[in-house]
Amino acid sequence: MPNMPQLNSLHYGDCLEVMKQWPDESVDLIYLDPPFNSNAKYHQLYDTGDDNRGTRDAQLQAFDDSWKWNATAAARVQNLCDALAHPAHKVINSFLEWPGESGMLAYLSYMAERLAVMHRLLKPTGSLYLHCHPTASHYLKALLDCIFRPENFRNEIVWGYKGPSNAKRWFPRKHDIILFYGKTKSAQFYPDGVRVAYNRITGTGNTSLARGNRTPEEVQAIEAAYAKRGKLVEDYWSDIPGAGHMPRHERLGYPTQKPLALLERIIKASSKEGEVVLDPFCGCGTTMVAADKLSRKWIGVDISPHALEVLKVNRFAGQAIPTSGIPADFAGAAQLAKDNPQHFEIWALNCASQGFAPNEVQTGDHGIDGRGYMITQPDGMDTKLVLAQVKGGKFQLGQLRDFLWTIEREKAAMGIFITLHPVTSRNAQAEAQHLGNVTVGTETYPRVQLWSLTAYFENEKLHLPDMKNPYTGRPLQPTLQWVL
Numbered sequence: 001m002p003n004m005p006q007l008n009s010l011h012y013g014d015c016l017e018v019m020k021q022w023p024d025e026s027v028d029l030i031y032l033d034p035p036f037n038s039n040a041k042y043h044q045l046y047d048t049g050d051d052n053r054g055t056r057d058a059q060l061q062a063f064d065d066s067w068k069w070n071a072t073a074a075a076r077v078q079n080l081c082d083a084l085a086h087p088a089h090k091v092i093n094s095f096l097e098w099p100g101e102s103g104m105l106a107y108l109s110y111m112a113e114r115l116a117v118m119h120r121l122l123k124p125t126g127s128l129y130l131h132c133h134p135t136a137s138h139y140l141k142a143l144l145d146c147i148f149r150p151e152n153f154r155n156e157i158v159w160g161y162k163g164p165s166n167a168k169r170w171f172p173r174k175h176d177i178i179l180f181y182g183k184t185k186s187a188q189f190y191p192d193g194v195r196v197a198y199n200r201i202t203g204t205g206n207t208s209l210a211r212g213n214r215t216p217e218e219v220q221a222i223e224a225a226y227a228k229r230g231k232l233v234e235d236y237w238s239d240i241p242g243a244g245h246m247p248r249h250e251r252l253g254y255p256t257q258k259p260l261a262l263l264e265r266i267i268k269a270s271s272k273e274g275e276v277v278l279d280p281f282c283g284c285g286t287t288m289v290a291a292d293k294l295s296r297k298w299i300g301v302d303i304s305p306h307a308l309e310v311l312k313v314n315r316f317a318g319q320a321i322p323t324s325g326i327p328a329d330f331a332g333a334a335q336l337a338k339d340n341p342q343h344f345e346i347w348a349l350n351c352a353s354q355g356f357a358p359n360e361v362q363t364g365d366h367g368i369d370g371r372g373y374m375i376t377q378p379d380g381m382d383t384k385l386v387l388a389q390v391k392g393g394k395f396q397l398g399q400l401r402d403f404l405w406t407i408e409r410e411k412a413a414m415g416i417f418i419t420l421h422p423v424t425s426r427n428a429q430a431e432a433q434h435l436g437n438v439t440v441g442t443e444t445y446p447r448v449q450l451w452s453l454t455a456y457f458e459n460e461k462l463h464l465p466d467m468k469n470p471y472t473g474r475p476l477q478p479t480l481q482w483v484l
């Protein structure tokens with residue numbers, strides 16, 4: 001019998017694998033904002049890619065989700081087509097006709113697997129809100145209709161926001177879509193939680209009120225009720241500014257972060273105090289913070305250790321948030337290195353500095369696992385590039401030599417060589433020192449540093465110059481620096 005996960009907890013991993021372990025009908029509300037690159041060229045999603053590099057780690061797709069039609073996607077679609085009892089079976093079969101074998105079908109089949117599990121996890125009174133982009137919302141709606149049934153469709157919410165645009169051949173694309181479904185007809189909805197002040201002049205909400213067949217007395221009575229209780233917000237939301245206009249204190253520098261007000265509205269509309277809110281793609285945890293503030297219980301899942309660290313350090317500073325799947329000690333780190341070397345690499349890079357972006361392509365990385373940029377160029381150098389290499393196995397001098405050669409080849413300013421155990425070999429230390437020092441401002445740093453996860457668990461920080469946030473290019477905020 002599967003166990004309910006601990007409440008107010010975080011879970012590291014692919015949400016499909018994580019959620020599979022949880023019992024049926026255990027969650028009241030699910031909000032998901034899955035990775036989808038709205039900047040991806042539309043046609044790319046219809047391309048029949050010939051990229052057969054194999055499965056790319058989902059984390060790496062988080063910020064570069066050029067979903068490709070490849071062997072992995074084909075196998076996933078085949079499985080869904082063979083699984084007669086899968087709730088998305090029929091719609092995936094029809095997607096095979098159109099859009100056909102394409103990046104879009106790769107994406108839709110990936111979502112089908114996960115949405116089916118989310119449907120199972122919801123209580124009969126529960127609801128799901130899927131945040132997506134107009135490029136894919138029409139397909140996702142068909143997918144949700146198939147899994148949730150059309151009669152459980154509640155709203156297609158348009159979240160409109162303002163911002164600059166370079167559009168010349170169409171109108172600036174300034175809205176997201178949020179698809180809202182109930183699990184059953186008895187899905188709960190709490191209109192009183194989401195009323196907005198009614199402005200009689202602009203009619204915010206509804207200018208047509210004064211027209212129609214109503215008598216002036218009826219109109220007056222409705223307006224009086226609105227004035228007293230506020231008006232239920234409609235399905236187009238233009239009163240919540242977009243990410244670019246989020247209050248300064250709310251911004252964490254995490255790409256794709258959503259405003260707190262958006263999540264508060266959803267949580268108030270579809271849950272009560274004490275109920276359980278799940279975000280399977282929680283990013284830097286907007287949902288978790290909104291749920292906590294509104295006295296709901298919450299569960300967050302993300303495949304990026306970076307996201308979970310941003311969340312814990314910035315959102316719940318000083319609180320020991322239970323986190324499954326992320327190593328809590330050296331033994332856990334060694335286990336992760338064995339079980340999932342790729343996740344280990346990403347996690348270890350984050351331990352070293354949040355200034356490193358994991359290498360996008362794991363194959364053919366030519367000895368580089370992460371790249372970052374310092375803010376200030378070191379004296380006498382014309383680069384700010386810092387490279388990192390992670391080794392989860394037993395240390396070999398040859399690996400370090402390759403890395404030193406890579407630093408020279410890439411003309412990097414610095415290099416960080418990260419291992420599980422400290423490197424004690426004098427030869428290795430001497431070879432690393434051979435590349436000398438760099439001076440940044442008034443500080444001098446060894447150009448190559450050997451650093452270990454053992455040191456990390458002993459709270460010995462890596463001595464690095466100030467770095468940029470690899471996702472925004474802006475300086476890492478002090479709060480985003482690593483804190484154990």
Ligand SMILES: C[S@@+](CC[C@H](N)C(=O)[O-])C[C@H]1O[C@@H](n2cnc3c(N)ncnc32)[C@H](O)[C@@H]1O
Pocket residue numbers: 013014015016033034035036058059061062254255256257258259280281282283284285286287301302303304307
């Ligand atoms: C669009 S962002 C979510 C942003 C979030 N709403 C916020 O306000 O911060 C999508 C997130 O999904 C995560 N992700 C991608 N694939 C995943 C998977 N298979 N399982 C869990 N998380 C995943 C990414 O790491 C990223 O943090």
